[in-house]
Every structure is written in C-alpha cells, then in structure tokens.
Amino acid sequence: MPSPGDNRRPAAMDLLACLSVTNLFFIVPVWHDLLVHPDPYLLRAGVDPRHYVAALALLAALAILATGLVRLARARSPQALGYAVPLLLVLFFARYVDYHPLAPWIGAAACELAGLLPVALVVLAFWKKRKKLMAAARATALIAAPFLVVTVGNATSELQEAPLYQPAPLAPPLVKTCENCPFVFWGILDEWDQQYGLEELPEGIALPNIERLIATSFSAREAYAPAGETYLSLPALLTGKLVKEAHDTSPRELSLTLGDTDGNPAGHAKFSRAPNYFDRMRARGYESALVGFYHPYCRAIAHSLASCFSYAVREVQPELENAHSLSGAMGFWLARLITGAASPEREGKTLWWDGSAAEELEAQLFNVLDNPRYRNVFLHIPLPHPPAPPGDDYFDNLLRVDALVGALRKQLEQSGRWEGAAILLSSDHFWRLAKWCERGPTTRRERSFTGCETDHRVPFVIKLPGQREPFVYDGAFNNVISGALLEAVASGELTTARQVAAWIGAHSTLAKSPYFYGSPVNPWPDSKNGEEH
Incomplete structure (x- = not known):
C-alpha cells in the first residue's frame, strides 16, 4: 500500500x-x-x-x-x-x-x-x-x-x-461410400460385468433380448477390458492401443501414455490425433456416427465422424456457465467481493447419476439409426453402471440394458438391416464391486448376492452378418482388439464364428490388463472428485 x-x-x-x-x-x-x-x-x-x-x-x-x-x-x-x-x-x-x-x-x-x-x-x-x-x-x-x-x-x-469447449468440425461427407458393406454397430455398455451381468443373476432378473442375441452370436466367456476405468479404456478401445496413463491438456485433448502388456510405457499419443477406429472405417467408405458420454468425443475426435453426440459428466457452477451481460458479470463479482463468499460448489455437479443421461443417449441413438447414411454406429452409455435411479440397483439397470438391446433389434429389423448387420456388445470395465461396496451406494441385494467379490471379466458378444447359430469361445483375450476385429468383419475377411475365433487367437497378445486400477490423473479407487467411471 x-x-x-x-x-x-x-x-x-x-x-x-x-x-x-x-x-x-x-x-x-x-x-x-x-x-x-x-x-x-x-x-x-x-x-x-x-x-x-x-x-x-x-x-x-x-x-x-x-x-x-x-x-x-x-x-x-x-x-x-x-x-x-x-x-x-x-x-x-x-x-x-x-x-x-x-x-x-x-x-x-x-x-x-x-x-x-x-x-x-x-x-x-x-x-x-x-x-x-x-x-x-x-x-x-x-x-x-x-x-x-x-x-x-x-x-x-x-x-x-x-x-x-465448442464441438469441433465434423468430417466432410465422403465422395464415395461403401454401399454394399454390412451395417456395423458397436455398443459399449459401461461397467457391464460377465459374472453378475450375464452368467449369474438374482431371482426375478431375466435378460431375454440379450439371450436371444447370444443364441445367434459369437460370445466369449473370458474377455477382459483394457483398463478399470473409462478415462483409460475408451481411448484404448478406439485407438486399439493399451493406455497406461492419461492427462488432460485442454478441453479438447487427452495426452495418452501408451502401455505394453507388461505395464511399461510404450510411447505417447494425443487422443485427438492418434489414428482411431473411425478413421480406419472411413477409409473403407463408412460414414460413422457416435453417441456417447463421459469423454467429450465431439470436441476430441469429431474430425473422424459424420455425426456426433456426447453427454458431458460435469458442469461448472451454473451461474458461471452463462453470463447475461458484461455489466451483470461485473456486478456479480463485486457482490462476491463484498461478501467474501466463494462458491461452496466451485466444481459444479455430476450430470448423469439420475438416469437422465441414459435416456437422452438412447433417444439420440435411435435418431441416428433412422438415418441410413450412417453405416457405422458407436454407442457408449452409462448402463448398467451404478448408481441406478432411486429405488433400483445394478440388476435393475441390467433390465434397462436388455430393453435397449430389444429396441435396437426391433428398429434394425424394421429397416431391414438386422440380418446383414454386425453387432458387437461389450464393456469398458467390469463391475467394480470392491469400490462400490466400500464407498457406496449399494443395495442389500447387490451385497448379499455378490458378496462384494469382483470378477474382472466383461461380456463380449458379436453377431456376424447372416449368423444364426451360437458359438461360445473359451479363450482368454482383451477386448482392446474390438475395433480391428470389426474392421475385419466389415471388409469381409471374417464371415464365420470359427474364423473370428481363429482371428482372436492369432491377434490377441493380452488377457487381463495391467491397467485395471487407474492412472495418476484419475486413480482408482481414490479418484479425484470422488468418482470413478
């Protein structure tokens, strides 16, 4: 002074x-x-x-x-x-x-x-x-x-x-598309578990639509995800590379430390610049549409997509997201200075825990499916990810997954695309029961039925074009190869379940991931903001 x-x-x-x-x-x-x-x-x-x-x-x-x-x-x-x-x-x-x-x-x-x-x-x-x-x-x-x-x-x-923070420009329309290529759908059902999301279900919980799909599909009994959280798994699935660590560098960018099968660093990449599944499908003449949550796909990889909708998981304080005028904003901060009050919730709130995200994502998905231009559709949805809406639990969320699979089949059948479609359903990580039982919320049914014991396996179900018989695969592998597998199916290289089994055996170098438990940016089970995805 x-x-x-x-x-x-x-x-x-x-x-x-x-x-x-x-x-x-x-x-x-x-x-x-x-x-x-x-x-x-x-x-x-x-x-x-x-x-x-x-x-x-x-x-x-x-x-x-x-x-x-x-x-x-x-x-x-x-x-x-x-x-x-x-x-x-x-x-x-x-x-x-x-x-x-x-x-x-x-x-x-x-x-x-x-x-x-x-x-x-x-x-x-x-x-x-x-x-x-x-x-x-x-x-x-x-x-x-x-x-x-x-x-x-x-x-x-x-x-x-x-x-x-605004969506990045989408890819320009393709001059020439693959007219006779099969329709491809890849669904990532967040935190879908093999043991308690498919094999062992409580009394009164039935998944008829999923069972009907499995009856005409290739299904694996021992598939694993590339990481134990969405922050790492989704970039790994879309790039086809294991991700050891991830750090945000801007609203549009995630800096990735790639990993090898032994848990060692194996190079670095930018999520927005790394070649991804959609780029490779575009090279085959596919216009891709993405409907997802958590990652800001429409900011990071919009350049690879013909259509994009992403549901963010967090917001800043509502009063900071929109200012009515410059003078109003100055008055707002002057009042804060006089009172000395900082916002008690400066980190905003989580936007998807009430079930509204899944509903909006489903609506967006079926809008995309109505457009025949998009022959490659990717869905990432927070189902059956806990928590469920009030009064429900993980197993009730499984019923929502089953209803979604039924609605997907119905729409594709009505448009004449189901029979010739390639449909892949899997997950980005297992049901992390140890974390949920320790920190909640969990229900009595969840705790008593599972004993809070974690199984690291995730479902992996792929219906090939024209497939009508089931095929069960017992080999252990990691679903980080999902994108490459779908590319081989789309190209016509793989047409039978036995060919898929042989392809997985030849291309899989990893089963359980060394990155199940997070990264320094969003470590699990003690992630920042108290949440893991």
Whole structure:
C-alpha cells in the first residue's frame, strides 16, 4: 500500500501497489471460482468468457479507484492512510478464516474470532508505528505484484481456451461410400460385468433380448477390458492401443501414455490425433456416427465422424456457465467481493447419476439409426453402471440394458438391416464391486448376492452378418482388439464364428490388463472428485 507523504511518488508505482493489493483480495472468491475448477476435459462447457473479462475489468477499475483515493488522501490527509492499512489487514484476513479446517467443527463465528485475534494483536502492536507498518505494507504489496502476472495470465489463458469447449468440425461427407458393406454397430455398455451381468443373476432378473442375441452370436466367456476405468479404456478401445496413463491438456485433448502388456510405457499419443477406429472405417467408405458420454468425443475426435453426440459428466457452477451481460458479470463479482463468499460448489455437479443421461443417449441413438447414411454406429452409455435411479440397483439397470438391446433389434429389423448387420456388445470395465461396496451406494441385494467379490471379466458378444447359430469361445483375450476385429468383419475377411475365433487367437497378445486400477490423473479407487467411471 502506498505510504503517506507528498504526492511526488510516481503514480505508476501507486497503481502497481494498488493492483497488487486488489489482486490479493480477488484470490477469494474471484480467482478461487474462476481459475480453480475440475478437469476441463470432462466439463460440459467452460466458464462464460464474459466472466473473465468482467473480473479483469473489475480488478483494473477497483485498482484505479484505490490509486485515486490513495493519492487524494496523501495530498489532503496523510494520517488517514495510517489508519487504512490496519483496517485493510483486518478485512483481508477476515476473508479467509471461514476456510480454516476447524470452521465446520467450531462454527464460522468462533473461527472468525479465533482468526482475527492474532491479527488484532499485530495491529495494536504496530498502532504507534503506523509509518513503519505502512512501509512494510507497501513493500509487501510490491513484492506480491508478480502474482498479478500469474492470475491475470491464467485468466487470459482461460479466456483464450473458451472456444475449445465448442464441438469441433465434423468430417466432410465422403465422395464415395461403401454401399454394399454390412451395417456395423458397436455398443459399449459401461461397467457391464460377465459374472453378475450375464452368467449369474438374482431371482426375478431375466435378460431375454440379450439371450436371444447370444443364441445367434459369437460370445466369449473370458474377455477382459483394457483398463478399470473409462478415462483409460475408451481411448484404448478406439485407438486399439493399451493406455497406461492419461492427462488432460485442454478441453479438447487427452495426452495418452501408451502401455505394453507388461505395464511399461510404450510411447505417447494425443487422443485427438492418434489414428482411431473411425478413421480406419472411413477409409473403407463408412460414414460413422457416435453417441456417447463421459469423454467429450465431439470436441476430441469429431474430425473422424459424420455425426456426433456426447453427454458431458460435469458442469461448472451454473451461474458461471452463462453470463447475461458484461455489466451483470461485473456486478456479480463485486457482490462476491463484498461478501467474501466463494462458491461452496466451485466444481459444479455430476450430470448423469439420475438416469437422465441414459435416456437422452438412447433417444439420440435411435435418431441416428433412422438415418441410413450412417453405416457405422458407436454407442457408449452409462448402463448398467451404478448408481441406478432411486429405488433400483445394478440388476435393475441390467433390465434397462436388455430393453435397449430389444429396441435396437426391433428398429434394425424394421429397416431391414438386422440380418446383414454386425453387432458387437461389450464393456469398458467390469463391475467394480470392491469400490462400490466400500464407498457406496449399494443395495442389500447387490451385497448379499455378490458378496462384494469382483470378477474382472466383461461380456463380449458379436453377431456376424447372416449368423444364426451360437458359438461360445473359451479363450482368454482383451477386448482392446474390438475395433480391428470389426474392421475385419466389415471388409469381409471374417464371415464365420470359427474364423473370428481363429482371428482372436492369432491377434490377441493380452488377457487381463495391467491397467485395471487407474492412472495418476484419475486413480482408482481414490479418484479425484470422488468418482470413478
């Protein structure tokens, strides 16, 4: 804070000191809410850019106002500045005592008193030496000035990233498509389990549509997913490469550390740039449509798709996602500054746990299936992934999966595509019973029927074009080869279940994955945000 005296001190130095002090007051709640948020890669949308502009404009306006008041006070009443600094110290520290870890236990009021007591003692100790206190405060403000570069730089960077939350451009229409190629459907049913999602079911739970499909399909008894969470599994399935770790680098990008079968690093790739299943199918003349959740497919890999719908799993605070006007946003942050209140839910909320995501994804899927242009359709849906809607459980979600399979078959039969279609259903990871039983929510039926024992196997069911007899495969393999298998079916290389069995035997180099338990970014079972997918 500028010290009292004459006004010969350069105005620029006063402005810098006032900017620095104002910026410190902005830490909570402004920068706390604008710059501290969850993984941007998973967010539905970023903060409205007007909020960043409003915060920067408000910072500048308040600093200019403070500079004017300081220079006016120095010229007319230098003594007033000596009283202002202790007051600012009290106000500054009062903003942070509510965030003390003891606040939930002893109450905000008690925490404020306990927090302000040492500040008051310091102020009293220096009351008669206000000039020294002023000099120390001004020096502190100037020392903290470089922090301006950090906060303003981060705010500017976030502002520039705002367009990256919008869907990326889709692939241009193909000049020549594969007219006689079979229709291909690949469904990833999130957390579908082989043991408790197919082989062993509680009394009263039947899956007639899935059983009917298996009766004319190739089905595996010992298939495994490439990882134990969606964050790693879906990039692995779509690229055909095992993924050891994943780190978000922007709202549109996931940096992948590829892995080998022994759990060692095997190179690096960008999810948006790595060749994927849709690129390879496009090269065969297929227009691809994707309907999925969790990963922002329409931002990351839209360039490989003719149609895309992705359901985000998280949002920022609703009031930050949309600003009605720049002036309104400035008023919003000014009010937050006056009250000193940061949002208690700065990380927003999870958007799909109430079952609405599955309903919307199903509606989007059947809209896509109505369009004959899309001969390659990919679905990733949070079924039978816990939690189920209120009153239901994992096994009730299995009934929803079965109903979806029945509806899929009905629509394809009505359009005359079922008989000649290739249909693959599998999962991105097993039912993680150890995690759910430990941390919930689980039902009594889930716990008593399963004993909370995890089976790492996932279902793998593929109906070949024209197939009418079942074929059960007992070999162990990893479904990371799913995309390559579908490409071989689409090309006509594989036409019988025995050929599929031989192909899997020749191409599979891995069964159980070494990456069942997550990555540093989203480790399992203790992932950030308290959730795993």
